[in-house]
Amino acid sequence: MLSTILYLLWALITVRADQKLQPDEVNTVTPPEETFPWSQPRLPTSIKPEHYFLSVHPDVGSDSFTGQVRILITVVNDTSFIILNSKDLVIQEATLLGLSVPSLIYQEARPVQSQMLHRANVAQEKLVKQPMALRVLESEATEQLALLMDTPLVAGHKYQLSLSYSGKFSDSNSGIYKASYRTPADAAPRTIVATHFEPSAARKAFPCFDEPSMKAVFSLVVVRRSEHISLSNMPKLHTEAIEDGLEQDYYQTSVRMSSYLVAFVICDYAVNSAETKRGVKVSVFAANHLINQTHYALQSAVEIMDIYEQLFQIAYPLPKLDLVAVPDVEAVGTESWGLVTFREASLLYQEQRESRRSRLRVSLLTAHELAHQWFGNLVTMHCWRDVWLKEGFASYLEHIAVRHLKPDWCVVS
Numbered sequence: 001m002l003s004t005i006l007y008l009l010w011a012l013i014t015v016r017a018d019q020k021l022q023p024d025e026v027n028t029v030t031p032p033e034e035t036f037p038w039s040q041p042r043l044p045t046s047i048k049p050e051h052y053f054l055s056v057h058p059d060v061g062s063d064s065f066t067g068q069v070r071i072l073i074t075v076v077n078d079t080s081f082i083i084l085n086s087k088d089l090v091i092q093e094a095t096l097l098g099l100s101v102p103s104l105i106y107q108e109a110r111p112v113q114s115q116m117l118h119r120a121n122v123a124q125e126k127l128v129k130q131p132m133a134l135r136v137l138e139s140e141a142t143e144q145l146a147l148l149m150d151t152p153l154v155a156g157h158k159y160q161l162s163l164s165y166s167g168k169f170s171d172s173n174s175g176i177y178k179a180s181y182r183t184p185a186d187a188a189p190r191t192i193v194a195t196h197f198e199p200s201a202a203r204k205a206f207p208c209f210d211e212p213s214m215k216a217v218f219s220l221v222v223v224r225r226s227e228h229i230s231l232s233n234m235p236k237l238h239t240e241a242i243e244d245g246l247e248q249d250y251y252q253t254s255v256r257m258s259s260y261l262v263a264f265v266i267c268d269y270a271v272n273s274a275e276t277k278r279g280v281k282v283s284v285f286a287a288n289h290l291i292n293q294t295h296y297a298l299q300s301a302v303e304i305m306d307i308y309e310q311l312f313q314i315a316y317p318l319p320k321l322d323l324v325a326v327p328d329v330e331a332v333g334t335e336s337w338g339l340v341t342f343r344e345a346s347l348l349y350q351e352q353r354e355s356r357r358s359r360l361r362v363s364l365l366t367a368h369e370l371a372h373q374w375f376g377n378l379v380t381m382h383c384w385r386d387v388w389l390k391e392g393f394a395s396y397l398e399h400i401a402v403r404h405l406k407p408d409w410c411v412v413s
């Protein structure tokens with residue numbers, strides 16, 4: 001309920017991602033004498049991200065995107081800087097707004113009353129009352145931003161960190177990237193936009209605390225042309241028409257998850273949908289002329305979801321699951337929560353024209369990425385050093401699932 005209220009408030013006051021900043025709003029000029037205050041490749045634990053409100057406008061007609069992210073953070077330890085990840089982004093503005101009264105965190109330690117009141121008073125004085133412009137430093141080597149302030153942040157308080165930024169589409173299918181395809185009827189190629197953030201490319205799409213253990217909830221707004229649709233991890237709430245023929249889609253707030261699992265797609269695809277036994281809507285999206293090749297993947301995905309829920313005795317925690325066929329992409333599949341993207345050839349299957357081996361390939365890959373919806377997405381390794389945990393489980397479970405799905409195939413497990 002609280003997250004919904006915050007989301008609506010933010011929706012009312014947010015500046016659209018495509019709105020241009022005035023020159024006097026730009027504050028990226030950095031005093032040359034300031035040095036980057038953090039030397040570790042991992043982020044400090046003094047700040048905990050709680051809720052991201054991300055508005056992004058990937059301009060399909062250009063080579064760039066713009067965005068605005070507001071992050072509700074809790075201060076764990078007093079600090080005079082915030083370190084978070086960013087790569088190849090241009091930060092136009094960074095501000096901070098205090099949100100809370102002194103937290104009950106002081107009561108948890110059970111100090112004597114006078115000590116508690118003293119600390120609370122100090123905290124109240126330090127609390128930022130108005131949006132405060134932050135000085136921005138960047139470390140390209142560690143892919144980090146340092147946001148510096150004159151008034152230290154106080155442990156136990158909550159703040160809203162806001163950043164406006166822009167970036168370029170990725171050439172490597174890592175981050176936000178464009179892909180194109182042709183239909184038999186069209187001479188000109190059509191363009192779609194997709195994302196791939198694993199392991200550490202969410203920072204190429206928006207400034208964030210880009211470590212698997214720094215989970216938060218995400219409320220996305222995706223700006224797109226009216227002839228396109230957008231997809232994201234969660235179901236769409238509503239759409240709003242804005243200027244220049246653009247529309248923006250507001251999405252439900254996500255479950256708590258790692259930044260590498262955030263995803264969105266902008267496309268003009270057709271859809272093929274069905275439901276699991278428990279009523280979770282499963283959809284496969286593909287170019288209109290290829291949609292008749294999605295039936296096998298859809299049937300497999302629905303059955304595999306039922307198999308996993310039965311096997312794990314844990315319900316899939318999202319209300320929907322989308323599988324998207326992306327042309328010209330390097331990764332065969334990604335496991336973004338609720339929005340799984342596949343290399344087109346890895347998801348599509350033509351009955352009567354392709355071999356049983358092709359069908360097995362679709363089944364195994366679908367089973368692998370859906371296993372990650374639990375192993376990796378729901379239960380996550382603390383850091384990337386332990387990525388073998390989720391990959392090991394998913395690689396094992398893909399065979400278990402297919403053995404249940406097609407007992408006569410004699411899949412080794």
Ligand SMILES: [Zn+2]
Nearest residue numbers: 368372391394
């Ligand atoms: Zn995997």
